Amino acid sequence: MGQFYIKGGIPLEGELRVQGAKNAVLPILAATILNQGESVIHNVPDLKDVKTMIKILESIGCSIKKEENTLIVNSSAIHTNEIPEYLVREMRSSIILLGAILAKHKQAKFSYPGGCDIGHRPIDLHLKSFRELGAEVMESHGYIYCKSNNLKGTHIQLDYPSVGATENIMLAASLTEGITIIRNAAKEPEIQELQNFLNKMGCKIKGAGSNTIIIEGVKKLNNVEFTIMSDRIVAGTFAVAAAITGGQIVLKDCYIEHISSVISKLIEAGCNVYSIEDKIVINSSKKIKAVETIRTLPYPGFPTDMQAQMMALMTVAKGTSIFTETIFENRYKHVSQLIRMGANINIDGRIAVVKGVNKLFGAKVTATDLRGGAALVLAGLSAEGETIVDNIYHVDRGYEKFEENLQSLGASIIRKE
Numbered sequence: 001m002g003q004f005y006i007k008g009g010i011p012l013e014g015e016l017r018v019q020g021a022k023n024a025v026l027p028i029l030a031a032t033i034l035n036q037g038e039s040v041i042h043n044v045p046d047l048k049d050v051k052t053m054i055k056i057l058e059s060i061g062c063s064i065k066k067e068e069n070t071l072i073v074n075s076s077a078i079h080t081n082e083i084p085e086y087l088v089r090e091m092r093s094s095i096i097l098l099g100a101i102l103a104k105h106k107q108a109k110f111s112y113p114g115g116c117d118i119g120h121r122p123i124d125l126h127l128k129s130f131r132e133l134g135a136e137v138m139e140s141h142g143y144i145y146c147k148s149n150n151l152k153g154t155h156i157q158l159d160y161p162s163v164g165a166t167e168n169i170m171l172a173a174s175l176t177e178g179i180t181i182i183r184n185a186a187k188e189p190e191i192q193e194l195q196n197f198l199n200k201m202g203c204k205i206k207g208a209g210s211n212t213i214i215i216e217g218v219k220k221l222n223n224v225e226f227t228i229m230s231d232r233i234v235a236g237t238f239a240v241a242a243a244i245t246g247g248q249i250v251l252k253d254c255y256i257e258h259i260s261s262v263i264s265k266l267i268e269a270g271c272n273v274y275s276i277e278d279k280i281v282i283n284s285s286k287k288i289k290a291v292e293t294i295r296t297l298p299y300p301g302f303p304t305d306m307q308a309q310m311m312a313l314m315t316v317a318k319g320t321s322i323f324t325e326t327i328f329e330n331r332y333k334h335v336s337q338l339i340r341m342g343a344n345i346n347i348d349g350r351i352a353v354v355k356g357v358n359k360l361f362g363a364k365v366t367a368t369d370l371r372g373g374a375a376l377v378l379a380g381l382s383a384e385g386e387t388i389v390d391n392i393y394h395v396d397r398g399y400e401k402f403e404e405n406l407q408s409l410g411a412s413i414i415r416k417e
Contacts, residue, residue: 002396004389004403006380007412008362011286012247014409018235018254019045019400020069020228024193026093027167028228029053031194032062032073033100034174035201035221039073042227045400048393052091059084060101078105085111091397095123095164098146099172102135107147125165129156133172133180153178153217161186161298166213167194174203176217185213188299189232189258197226232258233305234399237374239263239282240309241406243271244316244382246286249409256280261302265291265310269317290319290356296327308334308375315343316382317356325350334372337365341379341387362387367394374399381411 020043029050032039044050046069054064054071061078064071081101088094092113101108113123127137127144133156135148153176156169166186173180185191187209195208201224204216235254242249243266256263256275263273263280268291272283291314296304304327314321315338325331332352335345340363344355362385367373373395380387389395392415395402403413 001390002392003416004377004380004392005414005416006362006377006387006389008360008381008383008385008387010245010381010410010412012242012245012249012381012406012409012411015250015252016238016405016409017252018230018238021045021190021193021231022047022049022398023163023188023231023233024190025050025228026053027096027171027190027194028197028226029057029071029073030096030100031171031198031201032057033075033078033097033104034171035223036076036078036104037074037221037223039075039201039223040225041071041073042069042225044069044071044228045231047400048397049091049093052087053093056083056087056094056097059087081105081107082109088113093164095126096167096171098126098144099130099168099170102130102146102148103151103172103175106149110144111142112144123164125158125160125162126168129158129165129169130172132156133169133176151176153180153215155181156183158182158184160184163188163191166191170194170198170205170213170215173215173217174198174205174221175219178217180215180217182213182215184211186298187211189229193229197224200224200226230254233303233371235259235280236262236303236306237309237378237399238405239266239273239280240306240313241378241381241409242282243269243284243288244313244378246284247409248281248283251280251282253278254280261300262306262310265294265302269313288313288317290314290317290321290354293322293324295324298327304328304331305371307331308371309378311335311345311352311354312338312375312379312382314354315345315357315379316360319356321354321356323352323354325352333368334375337372337376338379340365341383343379359384361385364388364390366390367392370394370398374402377402377406377413381406381413
């Protein structure tokens with residue numbers, strides 16, 4: 001499964017270009033099904049999840065060429081609407097293909113998706129929305145069967161601003177007859193990115209980034225060329241890495257407004273953070289102050305994908321921080337591992353109380369999910385002595401060349417398989 005060996009105590013310094021966004025490229029790759037032609041996508045991160053999505057697309061008949069960080073996807077020869085179960089179970093984001101396949105091929109068969117074990121993540125909003133668009137949806141023996149000869153535009157009110165459900169509706173409704181309106185839609189930058197891609201392909205979508213998205217169905221889509229935005233969670237992770245090591249780094253090709261909720265907490269903790277065009281500068285001392293409250297919320301609130309990394313920082317802050325995880329009920333698995341390193345953390349349900357300690361100590365710890373694994377790496381960068389992080393395949397799902405990028409900033413970290 002691989003390990004990271006980390007020697008802590010070195011302030012990070014230097015410049016780093018932020019990779020393309022994982023949570024943007026996956027739904028965009030799903031959308032390449034819709035035009036039955038060629039899609040050229042630039043700035044694609046080299047990640048395990050992306051490789052899984054490529055395998056899925058190839059399994060249904062797409063041909064894909066990779067040229068460095070560019071993917072050329074041709075979807076003209078898709079021959080099946082069923083995706084192999086073992087690939088679906090590797091990655092939860094595979095569910096996003098359901099809307100695209102249903103829109104283009106009128107029927108789809110899926111097993112229930114997998115991914116990180118961070119809590120119950122039902123797909124009932126996805127299926128309910130497909131039914132409202134006119135699809136027949138059946139669930140049986142761990143499989144989902146969707147069928148429709150004539151999807152029609154409708155008004156869909158989401159009970160919760162689910163990112164995946166919003167994206168799936170956008171994909172499914174892009175080729176429907178009539179107009180679909182999504183209310184209480186997710187507002188994430190990745191939603192806006194999917195809208196930009198689909199519109200460049202010939203869709204008629206507006207409103208992404210607001211509560212209401214309007215999709216006017218079209219009959220045919222064209223070839224497209226598109227460049228993926230930078231990954232805001234990766235940017236946030238490296239910003240926290242600078243803070244926890246008392247370093248100074250410049251993040252290139254990213255935008256501060258995408259992580260404003262994270263930046264505000266870093267400033268509250270005593271960091272100096274500012275932006276110049278598409279660069280973010282983070283300057284920190286080792287005298288981090290505790291942030292009193294951190295509550296995860298849908299965008300533009302504090303992202304659940306940054307909760308673990310911020311908690312690692314708060315373990316060495318002066319004072320007490322209270323975390324409230326409102327998105328996933330099982331997203332504190334990293335806590336027991338941070339405690340092994342000397343952290344003082346108490347959990348009561350969805351609440352975690354973190355009392356800062358003078359320093360963490362190197363230990364052998366295990367990554368149990370993507371962001372928790374990244375948090376353990378950050379803790380290791382700060383800790384006294386050597387930290388060994390097991391099961392780093394979780395980290396590889398979301399961070400391209402993680403150890404190499406940290407090395408370029410001066411960190412002592414190596415990978416051992």
